[in-house]
Amino acid sequence: MGKNLKLKSARVAKDMSQKDLADAVGVTRQTINAIENGDYNPTINLCIAICKALDKTLNDLFWEDD
Amino acid sequence: MGKNLKLKSARVAKDMSQKDLADAVGVTRQTINAIENGDYNPTINLCIAICKALDKTLNDLFWEDD
DNA sequence: ATATTATGTCAAATATATTTTACATTTTAT
DNA sequence: ATAAAATGTAAAATATATTTGACATAATAT
Numbered sequence: 001m002g003k004n005l006k007l008k009s010a011r012v013a014k015d016m017s018q019k020d021l022a023d024a025v026g027v028t029r030q031t032i033n034a035i036e037n038g039d040y041n042p043t044i045n046l047c048i049a050i051c052k053a054l055d056k057t058l059n060d061l062f063w064e065d066d
Numbered sequence: 067m068g069k070n071l072k073l074k075s076a077r078v079a080k081d082m083s084q085k086d087l088a089d090a091v092g093v094t095r096q097t098i099n100a101i102e103n104g105d106y107n108p109t110i111n112l113c114i115a116i117c118k119a120l121d122k123t124l125n126d127l128f129w130e131d132d
Numbered sequence: 133a134t135a136t137t138a139t140g141t142c143a144a145a146t147a148t149a150t151t152t153t154a155c156a157t158t159t160t161a162t
Numbered sequence: 163a164t165a166a167a168a169t170g171t172a173a174a175a176t177a178t179a180t181t182t183g184a185c186a187t188a189a190t191a192t
Contacts, residue, residue: 017167017168017169018168018169019167019168019169027150027151028150028151028152029168029169030150030151030152030170030171031149031150031151033169033170033171034149034150034170034171037170037171039171040149040150041109041110041111041148041149042109042110042149042150043107043108043109043110043149043150043178043179044107044108044109044110044113044128045107046149046150047110048128048129051129057124057125057129058123058124058125058128058129059123059124059125059129062110062114062124063114063117063123063124063125083137083138083139084138084139085137085138085139093180093181094180094181094182095138095139096140096141096142096180096181096182097179097180097181099139099140099141100140100141100179100180103140103141105141106179106180107178107179108179108180109148109149109179109180112179112180
């Protein structure tokens with residue numbers, strides 16, 4: 001699993017730190033960090049919460065077109 | 067969490083049983099059943115595998131527009 | 133009518149997502 | 163140059179996704 005640069009970009013575009021986003025969606029900073037660095041397989045509910053916090057959709061942040 | 071009727075529809079449209087889909091993505095029948103019935107918070111990797119098996123995207127099957 | 137397949141559900145076990153605590157390095161502000 | 167904030171990472175604990183095995187009902191075929 002590679003890094004999720006789309007997520008990182010969307011977060012930075014909103015001027016949020018990893019901790020800001022973590023607080024917004026109710027998880028810890030380490031969880032956001034792990035997702036951005038691709039070490040991780042988060043639940044869909046968390047992905048949806050992240051998308052909503054960043055005004056994006058699942059396809060925007062978590063879908064890869066072949 | 068309500069039922070995921072979009073998922074169920076997409077599966078039936080492909081003429082697949084819950085077990086067929088489960089086998090295609092490498093989980094058990096109970097897991098697919100639970101996801102369709104909305105009792106459940108699956109991982110994003112499983113959601114992506116399901117989407118690919120059904121020729122759909124994450125937004126098609128797991129995103130709700132307000 | 134009977135057998136077979138598909139579905140709904142449940143309890144206990146296992147795998148893994150997430151938290152907690154902690155420390156190191158990098159980046160940004162003063 | 164220094165302090166503070168942000169990031170990367172890791173090990174142990176906890177919460178929860180998923181499996182396994184089982185039983186019941188509904189739908190479909192013979």
